[in-house]
Amino acid sequence: MKINVYFYAAARELAGCSSATFELGSQSLPQEELRRLVSDRYPSLASFLERMRLAVNGDFVDASHSLSDGDRVDVLPPVAGGSPVVICEVRDREISLDEVRKAVEHPGAGGVCIFHGIVRDHADGKRVLRLDYEAHESLAEKEMTRVLVDVVAEHPDVRIAAVHRVGQLAVGDVAVCVAASSAHRNDAFTACRKAIDRIKETVPLWKKEWGPDGQAHWVNLDA
Missing domain, CATH: 3.90.1170.40 (Molybdopterin biosynthesis MoaE subunit)
Structure with missing residues (x-):
């Protein structure tokens, strides 16, 4: 399966790129596992990733939602003036x-x-x-x-x-x-x-x- 990941704002600067592709042998992937893979590939982003939201195919989804082949995942830092x-x-x-x-x-x-x-x-x-x-x-x-x-x-x-x-x-x-x-x-x-x-x-x-x-x-x- 292939997952396409896009980084925005501070996430893009920390990763050093605007997008990345992850190719895996499984048919589905828990979001938590994707976070781990992103952290391993981009260590500068790792300590901030827990505070960032993931959007899947243009929608915010529950954290239990598993990823499928071809999914687009957007990594979104906290918004300016974010909620306390x-x-x-x-x-x-x-x-x-x-x-x-x-x-x-x-x-x-x-x-x-x-x-x-x-x-x-x-x-x-x-x-x-x-x-x-x-x-x-x-x-x-x-x-x-x-x-x-x-x-x-x-x-x-x-x-x-x-x-x-x-x-x-x-x-x-x-x-x-x-x-x-x-x-x-x-x-x-x-x-x-x-x-x-x-x-x-x-x-x-x-x-x-x-x-x-x-x-x-x-x-x-x-x-």
């Missing part, structure tokens, strides 16, 4: 803590606060073997974006990111990651706390707990 909400995503794969942290880091940030929500092995005095998270496909990210935008409006110096995972999670898995950066630590701490509290309160995400006896129940849904 740098990542807001609900995904069904493992959360990269480095991705979320790096997204909010910048030279003017004197403090970064990160919250990791991790699946624990108990709840209400009972053992928990795993959690199932479910989200409303279209509303979850919209509501989470609204939450983050509101937090930034209250703390204009903050840059913020949030990723929540859905699907089946085992004990020890990261279910949610929120990161906030600011010139001073107090704003970063406060913004991060507000964001995770409001995400848990208003975003249409549901959690089912499974115990060792095979019994399961939806959290906050009393019989």
